Amino acid sequence: MPSVFTHAAVPLALWCASTRGRVSTRLLAAGVAAAVLPDADVLGFALHVPYADAFGHRGASHSLLFSAMLAALALALHRPLRAGPAQAAAFVFACALSHPLLDAFTSGGLGVALWWPWSEARLFAPWRPIRVSPFANGFFSARGLQTVLSELRWVWLPLTLAVLGWRLLPHRSHAGSRTP
Structure with a gap:
């Protein structure tokens, strides 16, 4: 998996690319949470849930269905997020889906269960340039530094x-005038 910092890169990039004020800070926060939330499945390790289990790491929480569920939640909460219903759902869906897609481009793990519950197959992208991040206690190490450099090159720089x-x-703009 990319680090938690890099999972936040996609919502931040979408926010930076949007017209000032178009994406509220509340919607941005929801997008960052949606982009990071799939890795809450690492708590399963403490509960002895096997990695390869449907509810193990990179399992159900890394699926299109999970992204759609977060989008439905954003749709229901669009007013507190200070966004229109379609904007809230689309933004949160894209941010949540960015997580398994980034994970699919990493060099390790078992792949992502993108199609769960229709399939428990774990998928990787055909090209995997992003170094897989070590877990919390190993992040501040030489391997962690290599991961950060890999993420800067393959995620942050392109974004x-x-x-x-x-x-x-x-x-x-809607009025037909040009905006920077």
């Missing part, structure tokens, strides 16, 4: 370039 490129494109 930064994408945001900058998006911001440099001319966009039209």
Whole structure:
């Protein structure tokens, strides 16, 4: 898995790319929570849930269904999130789904159960350049540093370039005028 910091990169990039004020700070916080939440399944290790179990690490909480459930929650809470219903659901869904997709690009683990409950197959992307992050006690080590450097190269830099490129494109507002 990428580190918890890097799972927050996608919501932050979407927020940075949006027009100022378009994504409220509450919706951003919900997006960050949705992007990080799938890794709460590591608590299963303490409960002796096997890694390969449907409810083990990178299992059900890394599925499209889980992302859709978080989106439905955002839809129900769109007013406190200071967003329209479609915007809240779409933003949280994209942020939640970014988690298993990033995990699929890592160099270790068992893959992600993206299609659970329809399939318990664990999937990886065909190309896996992101170093898998060590768990909490091993993060502040040489391996943890290698992970951070890998994440900077393969996640943060491309997202930064994408945001900058998006911001440099001319966009039209609803009134038809050009906005930076």
